[in-house]
Amino acid sequence: MGKSQAYHPDRAILSLGDGFFDPVDAADFPEHQVRFFNQRWAARVGLSAVDVAAHFGWFEPLERNLPRPLALRYHGHQFRHYNPDIGDGRGFLFAQLRDDHGRLLDLGTKGSGQTPYSRFGDGRLTLKGGVREVLATEMLEALGVNTSKSFALIETGEELTRNDEPSPTRSAVLTRLSHGHVRIGSFQRLAFLEDEARIKVLASYGLRNLFGEDSGDPLRLFALVAERTAGLAASYLAAGFVHGVLNSDNINITGESFDYGPWRFAPSWDEEFVAAYFDQSGLYAFGRQPEAIHWDLAQLGGCLALVADGPALAEILAGWSTLFEQALFAKLVARLGIKASDDDRPLVAALLKALRTKSVTIDRLFFDWRGGRVPEGYDAPEFAILRHQLEGRTPLLHALDHEYWRDNGPCSMHIEEVEAIWAAISDGDDWALFDDKIAAIRRMGDAMTPPCA
Known part of the structure; x- marks a missing residue:
């Protein structure tokens, strides 16, 4: 593996222990054509000279990193309907490492094959979907939105059939660089199982590894997530962006935007503008994104109520609108x-x-x-x-x-x-x-x- 002195692996996820993930294997793709590699961010994590096809097509382990990919377990509300049958169904956590500012980052995938959570899906990603995600993340990063980074896009040589686009269509596997993969849905699964011990473990992991705090206090975590998600909602509006699917399993506790499917940039300031053809009620329309993210935050509050003071959680939740307004003002003025x-x-x-x-x-x-x-x-x-x-x-x-x-x-x-x-x-x-x-x-x-x- 080509690496530099800036490469700092950190397998923090393993500290969680059992009950949070499942070891899996990547699909064996017939081809590995590198279509995009993010040299800017590769330099920041010490992977400028890496063999892109070997590590992000074949998924050979990075040195001193995770020996096998991990499919993460989570539940979530999808268009306000609770679904306990989801998890990493076409992706996994491939590696963890520190960037040039010492932040813990995850290298995760999309389209890397089937996992125990694939249900009836093929675990694959269309090349068009990969291209769209690269474009979305690059544009959002340029506009100052806290977003995952598209790290590598590799065309894999398979022909895929999809019901909502012309088929057969070309296939790809995408690797993302993200500030953690802990979702609101990660906590929802544990609350569903009434696993209070692991809720505390996950809260401590998030505080320590994603926020740099050792308090282990779930209430403190909720306050930080409230602040970050308020910033996320404000960023979407200031950028004129519509994510399209703001389900609770698509909200990262760091407030980092990720997982781009039917996204759009609104041509004009139209609160009713939707990105997804299947969002017929406009639940995730441009102007309703703050409401959607606040609703998802409330679901996290409900999970943490098993291990933290309920009235204190409610008070933080009630203050979210003020945090959002402050963030929106700051981001609009900055964009001017x-x-x-x-x-x-x-x-x-x-x-x-x-x-x-x-x-x-x-x-x-x-x-x-x-x-x-x-x-x-x-x-x-x-x-x-x-x-x-x-x-x-x-x-x-x-x-x-x-x-x-x-x-x-x-x-x-x-x-x-x-x-x-x-x-x-x-x-x-x-x-x-x-x-x-x-x-x-x-x-x-x-x-x-x-x-x-």
């Missing part, structure tokens, strides 16, 4: 590229009124008004109010230094472009649009993150 003030409520109110006119895309508005700029062509009364609120506001240092802000328009990721990228790959195995888009997204990310940040 101006310094926060003691009271940003009037500015945010004006910004939201302007966005709700739907006269311009979300990304276009933030691009044009970045750093307090007042562009031409915004004549509606709502924009006059926004212009007034921006008068005298101080831009963030270096907010407009990057040449990106002198482009004709923003880097976007709307569904038409996603489909065009996939069509080029599907029809002619042409990856140029995909590669160019990754480069454009990262350029935008550089512009969004000035040197002082």
